[in-house]
Amino acid sequence: MNDKVIHAGDSDFDATVLQSEEPVLVDFWAPWCGPCKMIAPALDELAESYAGRAKVVKVDIDQNQSIAMKYHVRSIPMLLLFKGGQVQATQIGAVGKAQLSQMLDKAL
Numbered sequence: 001m002n003d004k005v006i007h008a009g010d011s012d013f014d015a016t017v018l019q020s021e022e023p024v025l026v027d028f029w030a031p032w033c034g035p036c037k038m039i040a041p042a043l044d045e046l047a048e049s050y051a052g053r054a055k056v057v058k059v060d061i062d063q064n065q066s067i068a069m070k071y072h073v074r075s076i077p078m079l080l081l082f083k084g085g086q087v088q089a090t091q092i093g094a095v096g097k098a099q100l101s102q103m104l105d106k107a108l
Contacts, residue, residue, distance in 0.1 A: 004044070004048050004051050004056065005043060005044060005047045005056050005057070005058055006055060006056070006057045006058070007057070007058050007059075008026075008057045008058070008059055008064075009059065009060070009063060009067070010064045010066050010067050013059065013064070013067050016055075016057055017055075017082050018085040019085065020055060020082070022052075022053060022054050023053075023054045023055075023081060023082065023083045023088070023104060023107035023108060024054065024055045024081070024082045024083075025043075025046065025054065025055070025056050025079060025080075025081050025100065025103065025104055026057045026058075026079065026080045026081075026082060027039070027057070027058045027059070027077055027078075028059050028061050028068055028071070028073045028078045028079070029059070029060060029061065029076055029077050030060060030061050030062050030076055031060070033077065035076075035094035036077045036094075038094050039077055039094045039095070039100075042096065042097035042100060043056050043058070043100070044056075045097060046097065046100055046101065046104065050104055053108060054104050054107065054108065061073055071087075075092055075093070077092075077093065077094055078090070078091070078092050079091040079092075079100065079103070081104070081106075081107055083107045088106070088107055089103050089106070089107070091103065
């Protein structure tokens with residue numbers, strides 16, 4: 001587990017994600033999801049390399065169902081890129097670090 005990856009939930013999602021000065025890549029995941037575990041190391045690396053420029057936030061959909069419902073999370077992993085409180089890009093399913101990097105680079 002990487003200390004640069006932020007874990008957010010229903011109570012602090014707005015403050016952590018929507019009010020962020022930096023772009024935020026949000027990973028909607030669950031502990032039982034295999035593909036979610038597959039992309040976790042890439043997210044850790046991105047959190048490290050984009051520190052200070054963008055945030056990587058994980059939201060456990062089992063623990064935070066209202067935020068998952070708000071963003072219509074139907075399949076996981078689902079990644080949303082927020083900038084200025086708005087969704088800029090969506091990626092559903094496990095993808096490589098390069099694709100996630102491109103999402104972040106477009107927002108910067």
